[in-house]
Amino acid sequence: MGKNNKEKVILFCDGKKCCKYNSEIKECFKDLVNEAGLSDSVIVQKMKCQGFCKSAPIICIHKNECVGKVSTEDAKKLFAQHIA
Numbered sequence: 001m002g003k004n005n006k007e008k009v010i011l012f013c014d015g016k017k018c019c020k021y022n023s024e025i026k027e028c029f030k031d032l033v034n035e036a037g038l039s040d041s042v043i044v045q046k047m048k049c050q051g052f053c054k055s056a057p058i059i060c061i062h063k064n065e066c067v068g069k070v071s072t073e074d075a076k077k078l079f080a081q082h083i084a
């Protein structure tokens with residue numbers, strides 16, 4: 001535990017609505033993690049509907065930084081800001 005950058009989590013909403021829009025960004029995040037060689041320390045995980053379906057697709061980073069209407073461009077920015 002603690003802030004030693006050992007474990008970072010990228011959560012993508014896998015609820016009904018987000019599911020329709022998230023396959024591209026999901027793959028994008030997985031690719032970014034692999035390309036950065038961070039697959040040991042960064043987890044890409046699904047979460048259930050967050051109640052923000054109007055803003056699908058929803059992504060949360062570290063369980064607190066949540067964003068909606070995420071495009072692949074946004075995914076790259078988020079990754080650069082919070083993970084890489």
Ligand code: FES
Pocket residue numbers: 013014015016017018019048049050051052053054056057058
């Ligand atoms: S399905 Fe993603 S917020 Fe509801």
